[in-house]
Amino acid sequence: MESLLDSPSRVRLAEGERHREILAELLRTSAPEGNMLHDAHIAALLIEHGAYEIITADESFRRFRRLKVVNPFRPS
Numbered sequence: 001m002e003s004l005l006d007s008p009s010r011v012r013l014a015e016g017e018r019h020r021e022i023l024a025e026l027l028r029t030s031a032p033e034g035n036m037l038h039d040a041h042i043a044a045l046l047i048e049h050g051a052y053e054i055i056t057a058d059e060s061f062r063r064f065r066r067l068k069v070v071n072p073f074r075p076s
Contacts, residue, residue: 013045022047030063043067 004010023044026032032040043064046054053068054061061069 011049013049013051015045016048018048019044026064026066029065032060032063036060036063040064 023040026040026044026047027037030036030040039058039060043054043061043066046052047066052066053070055070055072057071057073059069059071061067
């Protein structure tokens with residue numbers, strides 16, 4: 001974990017000027033509930049920073065149509 005956190009290619013994503021607008025759109029179009037609200041926040045951060053692909057085993061991210069979800073444990 002230390003080497004991952006110390007990596008010079010690591011970028012910390014934070015809410016910017018468009019975050020609220022993007023998050024509102026995701027909430028309108030995907031109707032998340034419960035723990036998926038946190039997923040919507042993550043998806044909004046990714047989209048705001050131009051990252052349209054996420055590598056995760058969490059299939060609930062497929063609900064956000066603007067993201068391409070790659071599950072590393074599922075055959076292509």
